[in-house]
Amino acid sequence: MKQQTIIVTGASTGIGKAIAGLFLQHGHNVVINSANGDNLKATxxxxxxxDRLAMVTGSISSPATGKQLVDTAVERFGAVDVLVNNAGIFEPKPFLDVDEAHLDSFLTINLKGTYFTSQAAIRQMLKQGEGSIINIGTVLVDHAIGGxxxxxxxxSKGGIHALTKQLATEFGKNNIRVNAIAPGIIRSPLQSKSGVSNADSLAGLHLLNRIGETQDVAELALYLAGSNFITGEIINLDGGHVSGHHIN
Structure with a gap:
């Protein structure tokens, strides 16, 4: 794969940090983003x-952040080849306890953020004649967990899955490929934020009887970035979570 310029949102910790690190290891240019400036600077x-890394602080809930990411990539490295829409929030709460503000927080950051950051990137990709967008969804859209x-x-993640297929359809003739990775349980700071103190206790949800690592997601993102004939796919990266279950 030729040297590419990659934008990774939500890259200061967890999956986004692993993705950014792997692309850098493979010689690519990377623009990282986070709403938390201190975490981003540390990363x-x-x-x-x-010489191949730039950073942009800001919440993707604002379309201005997406534009700044694209402008930074073009000014610093001359292109936007790949956008990884990783930034997002996740928090369990019983349905009957959800109020409008709680719902809006996920729709605004997860769905609207992915939507408008993609819009900014696609404008640049159209000028270049190609590009790749990789969204981060979840297997829970198609395979919920009781309790x-x-x-x-x-x-909000279901909206991202739908958006992935719509964008792949609308821009396929422009050689812009749009896919999504739907992770299962991945060892990351997101687990503790979701109230899971021991992520390994969830290993039994996966046929492989282990949880995933951030590197697993990064490796799939790297593969999708280099592929020129995969688009419109929601790829489960879940250790077999969707495929079946153990009896005990």
Missing amino acids: FNELGHH FPATAPIS
Whole structure:
């Protein structure tokens, strides 16, 4: 794969940080983003390769952040080849306890953020004649877990799955490929934020009887970025979570 320029949102920790690090290891240019400036600066310093790394602080809930990410990538590295829409929030809450503000927080950050950041990137990709967008969804859209009420975030992620297929259809003739990765349980800071103190306790949800690692997601993102004939796919990265279950 030729050297590419990658934008990774939500890249200061967890999955986004692993994706940014792997692309840098493979010689690509990377623009990282987070709403948390302190975390982003720490990750920027940790990742190194500063001749091929730039950062933009800001919430993707604002369309201006997406535009700034694209402008930074073009000004610094000359292109936007790949956008990884990783930034998002997730929190379980019983359906009957969800109020409008709680629901809006997920729709605004997860769905609207992915939507308008993609819009900014596609404008640039059309000028270049090609590009790739990789969205991060969840297997819970198609395979819910009883006892884990999360209608608000999963509704927003369902919108991201639908958006993935729509964008792939609308821009396929422009050689812009749009796919989504739907992770199962991945070891990341998101687990503790969701109230899961021991992520490994959920290993039994997967046929492989283990949870995933952020590197697993990063490796799939790297593959999708280099592929020129995969589009419109929601790829489950879930250790067999959707395929079946163990009896005990």
